Amino acid sequence: MRRLRLSDCAKNTRPFSRRFFEQPTAEIARALLGAELIHVTRDGEAAGRIVECEAYLSDCDPACHAARGQTPRNAPMFGPPGHSYVYFIYGMYYCFNVVTARKGTGEAVLIRALEPLRGIDLMCRRRKTSTVTNLCSGPGKLTVALGISKEQNQLDLSKEPLRLLQTRQILKPEERIGVSGRIGISAAKELPLRFYIEGNPHVSKYSGK
């Protein structure tokens, strides 16, 4: 039951600490830019670096799934931080979230885009495309690319098979963080809770900046 694998140590990556998840959710979202998300399945490993995400809050945020209390769908949001919340949307796609805030609160960060790092061939097969900038440039796309669905709901992200890792140098010196309103919602559109790496070609195009 090792927490870290040799390959992770070599690259100096590690799971996020308990303390990390004690920050406000918007701060967590910002700090997740540059982190690695890795999913290992029978088909192999697929990994990407987070370049776009959104915070969903429990107070004064009607766009949050947890805004009207707990339901079977959103139950993972009320569970421990550092776990996954995967939901199905528009009859077709899964969206992946990192649960934040203390147990019982109901907050999360929606991961909207990744820069593919490893397992690119596998991702291309799953996504049926060979355009790398189209593999993970949207919340529904990245779950297909990584092979994430309901079976990956409510998993502890510090362990295999689905891991969220902090890297030694999380953002490159020239990378700037952009902030905007969240995408695809009608309520609380204007809240500055979307974070992305400016100019990164893997950020969702639908964004309009």
Place this chain on the structure above:
DNA sequence: TGGCAGATTTTA
């Protein structure tokens, strides 16, 4: 290049 139908779960 831009708009729209369609895939169909969960909740209101």
Place this chain on the structure above:
DNA sequence: AAAATCTGCCAA
């Protein structure tokens, strides 16, 4: 009926 989406098809 609308949603934290994306694709393919169609018309210019």
